[in-house]
Amino acid sequence: MDERKLFAGIDTHKDIHALCVIDERADVVFEGSFATDANGLKALGDALGGLGSFECVAIEGTNSYGYGVAHYLQELGYPVREALRPGARPYSPEGKTDAIDAYSAAYTAFLGKCPRGTKAMAGPAQRLSFLVEARDCAVKEATAISNTVKGLLVRSPQAIRQRYGGLDGQSLMEALCRARAPKDDNFEIIISLKSLAKRWRLASEEARELADAMASVLNACYADLLSLPGVGVQTAAVLVARIGDNPTRFATDAQLAQCFGVAPIPASTGRTDRHRLNRGGDRRANSAIHIIAVNRMRRDKTTQSYIAKRTSQGKTKAEAMRCLKRYIVREIFNVVCNPKRGAAATSLPPLRKCRNDLEITLSEAAKALGATTPFLSLLERSKTRDLAFEGRYWRWLQDLKASENGSQIP
Helix, strand or coil: CCEEEEEEEEECCCCEEEEEECCCCEEEEEEEEEECCCCHHHHHHHHHHHHHEEEEEEECCCCCHHHHHHHHHCCCCCCEEECCEEEEECCCCCCHHHHHHHHHHHHHHHHCCCEEECCCCHHHHHHHHHHHHHHHHHHHHHHHHHHHHHHHHHCCCCCHHHHCCCCCCHHHHHHHHCCCCCCCCCCCHHHHHHHHHHHHHHHHHHHHHHHHHHHHHHHCCCCCHHHHCCHHHHHHHHHHHCCCCCCCCCCCHHHHHHHCCCCCCCCCCEEEEEEEECCCHHHHHHHHHHHHHHHHHHHHHHHHHHHHHHCCHHHHHHHHHHHHHHHHHHHHHHHHHHHHHCCCCCCCCCCHHHHHCCCCHHHHHHHHHHHHHHHHHHCCCCCCCCHHHHHHHHHHHHHHHHHHHHCCCC
């Protein structure tokens, strides 16, 4: 087996994964393409296994097309890291192909610019990510319907405009839902508007139900995050979904700030000492941080005093707001990502010890509880928290222990 230090990069797609392996001199050792099915993943793993010891395996899109290959290689023991997506890299004069993208990912690993591990999505963060996407779709549908209704009212006959023109928002939609179609030339117009209003009401109700489901998950697992000033259910759900079920992959608050695109970039020159806006990072999480900052600036007196202090020091309002966002990320890191955050919460029962004492495998427990094996592993190692599921898991183990003790009584 080759004793050189090796670095691998994988460019992921729906049907084909491109692999490139380089050594410590950045010379290409191996290149190849593999299918994304089970046989292709096995072939990719066999190809890596026959090359040597790897310092890092950088994979693009570990929460998209690269999800399967990332977790497969993690199970094989490879040091998998998340590679920077192609759109975020500087322009390459060599052009763009799958092989070039795979080499770029491997070279990024060679330079040590893949500090974050892959994001685990097997617990509360996964559930919240689905709820966030579903609610976003419902809100977009309701907004599109509302805009359509307002546009149609502008072109409606005078009698209809006069009747509904003074209404807006929910009052307008509720009035249209109660409307009765007259037996005249306006019949088709009224039934069209009424149909749209009913669809708006259904989408709005779905959005509220999904928001309630998000609140339930957050109150059970991330109540401390909701307690922060300016943090609401929607923003908290977005942040948790972006962080993932293994928040300890962020070693420092600086890494989390870089991921969220709120780490200020130095832009000093001569006698000017300043930082500029960071346009990188996760823009959805960045938007959530911006909403939190705006809420604090409007309602939180401590934040208002902080902004006044910064502006008195010569900073513009935008620069003071960037400082505030960085402070908010530090607070979120201390609440969600800091391994010591569990000290303030209820202590985790000895789930793994109890399961091992009962000689139950992790896969058997996952199957019995209707959960995934990676999620149970993270839960047992305190890498994620789900208080409701922890209680159910603990009670299940205690019931098994009680039944086992009862069967031993003569």
